Amino acid sequence: MANEKREPGFATLAIHAGAQPDPTTGARATPIYQTTSFVFDDVDHAASLFALQTFGNIYTRITNPTNAVLEERVAALEGGTAALAVASGHAAQVNVFQTLLTPGDEIIASKKLYGGSINQLNHAFKSFGWNVVWADPDDIGSFERAVTKNTKVIFVESIANPGGIITDLEAISAVAKKAGVPFVVDNTLASPYLCNPFKHGADIIVHSATKYLGGHGNSIAGVIVDGGSFNWTASGRYPMLSEPRPEYAGIKIHETFGNFAFAIACRVLGLRDLGAALSPFNAFLILTGIETLPLRMRRHCDNTLKVAEYLKNHPKVSWVSYAGLPTDKYHSLAQKYCPKGAGAILTFGLKGGYEAGIKLVSEVQLFSHLANIGDTRSLIIHPASTTHRQLTDEQKIQAGAGPDVVRLSIGLEDIEDIIADLDQAMG
Amino acid sequence: MNHDHYDDSYIRGILNTVKNIAIVGASANESRPSLFVTKYLSERGYNVFPINPGRGGELTGGLKTYARLADVPERIDMVDAFRRSEDIPKVLDEVLALPSRPMVFWMQQGICNDEAAAKAEAAGMKVVMNRCPKIEYGRLSGEIGWVGVNSRTISSKRQQRILGGVQRLRLNKE
Numbered sequence: 001m002a003n004e005k006r007e008p009g010f011a012t013l014a015i016h017a018g019a020q021p022d023p024t025t026g027a028r029a030t031p032i033y034q035t036t037s038f039v040f041d042d043v044d045h046a047a048s049l050f051a052l053q054t055f056g057n058i059y060t061r062i063t064n065p066t067n068a069v070l071e072e073r074v075a076a077l078e079g080g081t082a083a084l085a086v087a088s089g090h091a092a093q094v095n096v097f098q099t100l101l102t103p104g105d106e107i108i109a110s111k112k113l114y115g116g117s118i119n120q121l122n123h124a125f126k127s128f129g130w131n132v133v134w135a136d137p138d139d140i141g142s143f144e145r146a147v148t149k150n151t152k153v154i155f156v157e158s159i160a161n162p163g164g165i166i167t168d169l170e171a172i173s174a175v176a177k178k179a180g181v182p183f184v185v186d187n188t189l190a191s192p193y194l195c196n197p198f199k200h201g202a203d204i205i206v207h208s209a210t211k212y213l214g215g216h217g218n219s220i221a222g223v224i225v226d227g228g229s230f231n232w233t234a235s236g237r238y239p240m241l242s243e244p245r246p247e248y249a250g251i252k253i254h255e256t257f258g259n260f261a262f263a264i265a266c267r268v269l270g271l272r273d274l275g276a277a278l279s280p281f282n283a284f285l286i287l288t289g290i291e292t293l294p295l296r297m298r299r300h301c302d303n304t305l306k307v308a309e310y311l312k313n314h315p316k317v318s319w320v321s322y323a324g325l326p327t328d329k330y331h332s333l334a335q336k337y338c339p340k341g342a343g344a345i346l347t348f349g350l351k352g353g354y355e356a357g358i359k360l361v362s363e364v365q366l367f368s369h370l371a372n373i374g375d376t377r378s379l380i381i382h383p384a385s386t387t388h389r390q391l392t393d394e395q396k397i398q399a400g401a402g403p404d405v406v407r408l409s410i411g412l413e414d415i416e417d418i419i420a421d422l423d424q425a426m427g
Numbered sequence: 428m429n430h431d432h433y434d435d436s437y438i439r440g441i442l443n444t445v446k447n448i449a450i451v452g453a454s455a456n457e458s459r460p461s462l463f464v465t466k467y468l469s470e471r472g473y474n475v476f477p478i479n480p481g482r483g484g485e486l487t488g489g490l491k492t493y494a495r496l497a498d499v500p501e502r503i504d505m506v507d508a509f510r511r512s513e514d515i516p517k518v519l520d521e522v523l524a525l526p527s528r529p530m531v532f533w534m535q536q537g538i539c540n541d542e543a544a545a546k547a548e549a550a551g552m553k554v555v556m557n558r559c560p561k562i563e564y565g566r567l568s569g570e571i572g573w574v575g576v577n578s579r580t581i582s583s584k585r586q587q588r589i590l591g592g593v594q595r596l597r598l599n600k601e
């Protein structure tokens with residue numbers, strides 16, 4: 001832009017970052033490059049691409065121009081140096097941890113993560129020899145005490161699902177810095193519109209773009225964002241980044257790619273070998289969603305606060321957990337970390353317990369009973385009988401998914417219709 | 428000038444003006460970033476002169492290598508130094524001794540030397556330090572976005588292909 005001192009605002013980046021008109025056709029919207037492969041200019045060009053000596057496209061498992069626009073867009077919105085889009089949020093997590101860990105290493109993770117992530121860490125990751133040590137985001141000391149010589153990474157969610165917990169990112173970042181390990185933050189529920197983890201000490205951000213980034217409940221996708229802040233070479237404990245790579249003529253990823261080395265390592269080592277590539281069509285749908293992210297997040301938060309206030313006064317409701325409520329335990333953390341709104345997920349307890357939860361999800365007419373969040377539509381779930389049913393009772397309660405808990409993901413409908421539906425269903 | 432930050436227009440101005448670039452410390456080793464930069468800039472239309480004291484007359488990325496800056500037979504517009512920060516003053520002395528003064532003295536990413544920067548500026552040269560011309564070219568042309576890197580630029584202007592290739596882009600003039 002002409003005036004260099006002006007940094008583009010969030011809404012401008014949400015529409016423009018990463019997307020210039022197509023050099024060949026002039027197409028203004030980002031084209032869907034639905035192709036597996038890309039021709040080389042010549043043999044030397046091919047050799048340079050395979051050796052990571054130049055920028056360009058070889059094969060859609062590793063790079064694709066549609067996906068690249070999504071990557072740059074999210075990197076810009078988060079204030080990161082680079083990003084990588086993959087097939088799902090879970091794929092993003094596998095990719096991040098595989099780049100950081102070797103068998104025998106430890107992850108310190110918040111015990112209040114999304115239930116699907118708890119499963120991933122407890123089962124799949126343990127089978128890779130990556131050991132998980134759980135810590136409590138309400139007790140920063142539990143993170144400090146969990147650090148051992150094998151700790152390689154600390155992992156939390158900025159807003160935790162479904163408990164409505166706002167994580168004290170700066171306090172946990174300080175633990176990570178002292179331990180000399182990267183701090184990975186899942187920013188899915190907040191989206192970069194509500195929370196900027198890189199400003200609070202995160203080194204890497206992961207997203208399930210399926211949720212608010214896409215926002216329309218139509219595509220599964222994940223994104224990894226590199227904050228460019230971590231020194232991968234200093235300790236020698238992250239050999240995928242600091243040591244010569246035999247398959248790339250001995251280059252060292254950190255030395256060669258500097259402050260975007262982590263995103264490149266996740267792509268040219270992780271994604272190349274693990275293979276969870278994102279379809280360009282899904283990347284296009286997520287990108288289209290991102291263009292309206294600021295508008296949607298504002299409306300999501302406005303609607304959710306009104307639902308929280310309604311439920312708080314409902315005689316059949318025993319408690320409401322939503323950090324946007326001034327009386328909420330996490331309200332002051334929400335004002336610090338997500339001042340524009342506390343997100344659109346809320347949980348509440350029904351005095352009638354498990355049975356009342358089952359009844360509510362059966363009788364709603366506008367809310368959809370399903371296992372997703374971050375849709376234009378309002379969604380409802382009873383975690384104890386669905387997403388969290390694989391956890392033990394103790395784990396369910398720790399994750400904020402006890403038998404009386406109902407989780408709502410508030411959509412963009414008229415607030416009067418959302419409340420009327422809850423009203424009729426609760427009777 | 429302040430070398431903590433460069434306006435995009437400053438870097439774009441340099442990369443749109445220079446034609447002949449000498450790369451001091453260019454290696455022929457396939458794992459060295461100096462080779463990638465040498466090849467990349469050459470493929471984007473610059474005349475690149477690799478400088479390496481032990482390899483005069485040999486090829487670096489297909490280009491003839493010169494042992495010393497003074498051996499380059501043409502006028503040099505820009506010198507890009509792949510040398511340690513403490514060795515920069517010696518490189519600059521060789522630059523200042525050239526019969527025709529280059530327009531730009533560029534120190535690679537990770538390389539900083541404030542005294543040398545001030546001296547080069549006093550001698551009339553534009554200075555860039557702690558930056559990589561390959562990354563800056565890739566950023567300002569939009570190529571770097573192909574690998575998901577945040578170019579920190581937005582534009583409603585069409586990207587410009589370099590004629591003769593499908594996967595190479597030009598810099599816009601403004």
